[in-house]
Amino acid sequence: MAAPRSLALWNCCGRRWSRAMRGCQLLGLRSSWPGAPLSARLLSQEKRATETHFGFETVSEEEKGGKVYQVFESVAKKYDVMNDMMSLGIHRLWKDLLIWKMHPLPGTQLLDVAGGTGLAWVLGDAEELPFDDDKFDIYTIAFGIRNVTHIDQALQEAHRVLKPGGRFLCLEFSQVNNPLISRLYDLYSFQVIPVLGEVIAGDWKSYQYLVESIRRFPSQEEFKEMIEDAGFHKVTYESLTSGIVAIHSAFKL
Amino acid sequence: MAIVLRAVLRPFRWLPSRPRPAAEMLFRARSDGVGLLYPHHIPTSPLQKVLLAAGSAAMALYNPYRHDMVAVLGETTGHRTLKVLRDQMRRDPEGAQILQERPRISTSTLDLGKLQSLPEGSLGHEYLRFLDVNRVSPDTRAPTRFVDDEELAYVIQRYREVHDMLHTLLGMPTNILGEIVVKWFEAVQTGLPMCILGALFGPIQLSAQSLQVLISELIPWAIQNGRRAPCLLNLYYEQRLEQPLRALREELGITAPPIQVQGLA
Numbered sequence: 001m002a003a004p005r006s007l008a009l010w011n012c013c014g015r016r017w018s019r020a021m022r023g024c025q026l027l028g029l030r031s032s033w034p035g036a037p038l039s040a041r042l043l044s045q046e047k048r049a050t051e052t053h054f055g056f057e058t059v060s061e062e063e064k065g066g067k068v069y070q071v072f073e074s075v076a077k078k079y080d081v082m083n084d085m086m087s088l089g090i091h092r093l094w095k096d097l098l099i100w101k102m103h104p105l106p107g108t109q110l111l112d113v114a115g116g117t118g119l120a121w122v123l124g125d126a127e128e129l130p131f132d133d134d135k136f137d138i139y140t141i142a143f144g145i146r147n148v149t150h151i152d153q154a155l156q157e158a159h160r161v162l163k164p165g166g167r168f169l170c171l172e173f174s175q176v177n178n179p180l181i182s183r184l185y186d187l188y189s190f191q192v193i194p195v196l197g198e199v200i201a202g203d204w205k206s207y208q209y210l211v212e213s214i215r216r217f218p219s220q221e222e223f224k225e226m227i228e229d230a231g232f233h234k235v236t237y238e239s240l241t242s243g244i245v246a247i248h249s250a251f252k253l
Numbered sequence: 254m255a256i257v258l259r260a261v262l263r264p265f266r267w268l269p270s271r272p273r274p275a276a277e278m279l280f281r282a283r284s285d286g287v288g289l290l291y292p293h294h295i296p297t298s299p300l301q302k303v304l305l306a307a308g309s310a311a312m313a314l315y316n317p318y319r320h321d322m323v324a325v326l327g328e329t330t331g332h333r334t335l336k337v338l339r340d341q342m343r344r345d346p347e348g349a350q351i352l353q354e355r356p357r358i359s360t361s362t363l364d365l366g367k368l369q370s371l372p373e374g375s376l377g378h379e380y381l382r383f384l385d386v387n388r389v390s391p392d393t394r395a396p397t398r399f400v401d402d403e404e405l406a407y408v409i410q411r412y413r414e415v416h417d418m419l420h421t422l423l424g425m426p427t428n429i430l431g432e433i434v435v436k437w438f439e440a441v442q443t444g445l446p447m448c449i450l451g452a453l454f455g456p457i458q459l460s461a462q463s464l465q466v467l468i469s470e471l472i473p474w475a476i477q478n479g480r481r482a483p484c485l486l487n488l489y490y491e492q493r494l495e496q497p498l499r500a501l502r503e504e505l506g507i508t509a510p511p512i513q514v515q516g517l518a
Binding site for chain 2: 191192194195196198199200202204205
């Protein structure tokens with residue numbers, strides 16, 4: 001989740017937090033997109049290959065993992081630059097807020113899934129984490145869960161690897177609540193973002209996927225229900241920037 | 254409030270109108286391919302084309318190695334000019350044949366072995382030598398994406414693929430100076446906005462000495478030849494590979510450059 005530069009930002013803006021972060025056991029999880037294990041999970045008895053969405057396209061569930069993998073392979077080089085350009089740096093504020101909510105202390109066992117750039121990492125699958133049960137104090141996922149094929153499985157895994165009393169935190173794009181801002185946001189998303197992707201990264205399609213996948217993601221309330229279905233309690237959410245993103249928080253009891 | 258809003262939003266009339274509630278199909282081709290006019294086609298709204306044109310122009314200036322940006326600039330600004338080019342191709346017998354048969358220049362369509370065996374001094378042989386010496390390949394031309402007409406998409410693709418043939422005809426290498434000279438020639442020949450912009454802004458990166466040579470000798474020569482020669486998009490190069498280059502140049506009225514631009518052996 002953290003871009004290397006936002007770590008530096010924290011050092012300036014909140015010395016207490018940066019010291020706390022360094023004290024934590026911070027483990028980032030880069031998602032892998034395995035073909036075989038995913039299929040193995042799908043084929044429970046006579047379950048047929050079902051379809052899902054890839055942005056506004058319809059693809060088979062087996063395909064989705066691979067296609068998302070290709071998107072992120074493609075955007076990896078310019079990932080941080082593009083995030084800054086697209087959000088005008090605001091993504092750093094969102095991530096700062098997530099850390100602030102988390103209030104990590106020295107000794108906190110923290111798992112950050114879909115880590116992106118900047119952390120020491122372990123390769124794994126969000127739907128099948130390579131960790132034992134009840135291991136972590138905090139599980140975070142920032143702008144990652146949207147891309148997982150089976151969000152419910154990722155949530156269940158999050159629940160499993162958290163210690164009792166552990167906290168789940170998710171920062172993700174969500175639904176805008178204000179109609180005027182929604183119109184402007186749609187305009188910006190569909191007219192400007194793919195153009196930025198083409199000009200800066202030479203990649204229109206990945207950024208088209210990005211803005212479409214945002215529209216496909218459940219609303220704040222729907223996602224809250226999904227988190228509850230995974231066994232979490234005290235599920236709350238906070239919308240940021242008129243609902244462009246939201247932070248969902250939950251606890252394993 | 255509503256009146257103010259309407260006034261603000263009026264200029265956005267020329268954006269594609271969105272079906273409520275979501276911007277699902279906002280000028281995007283469907284996943285089953287309907288709406289795509291040709292492979293690699295990405296339909297774009299007028300606003301997107303304007304943004305792309307501005308962005309690609311800026312990026313091409315900022316980073317001259319972004320050849321893809323030059324291509325995007327050409328596609329987003331060339332629609333009207335491509336129509337004119339296509340129409341004049343239709344009126345020319347050889348050009349009409351090209352539009353009909355849609356030949357492509359790539360390592361898969363050109364028999365490089367056969368080119369090698371052609372007599373020295375022939376178009377095919379000299380073209381191959383040009384590719385070797387400058388270490389370029391016809392396969393690096395990006396496919397057209399942002400032209401919303403499938404015949405015009407072919408015309409700009411053909412223009413792109415014929416570019417190296419122009420280098421060969423004009424005897425210009427692929428360094429900055431050589432490229433600018435070819436751009437001036439192409440600007441006069443095609444009138445494509447991207448060629449005109451490239452011709453005018455390309456020289457910004459040149460040294461004073463090169464600039465002097467460019468302005469005093471090479472540009473006048475390029476313009477003169479560009480005006481004198483018939484439209485070079487009408488040449489069916491694939492059928493003229495055996496033709497001696499010298500004879501072809503004579504046929505087209507292309508004279509030797511006033512100065513040997515270094516790079517081409």
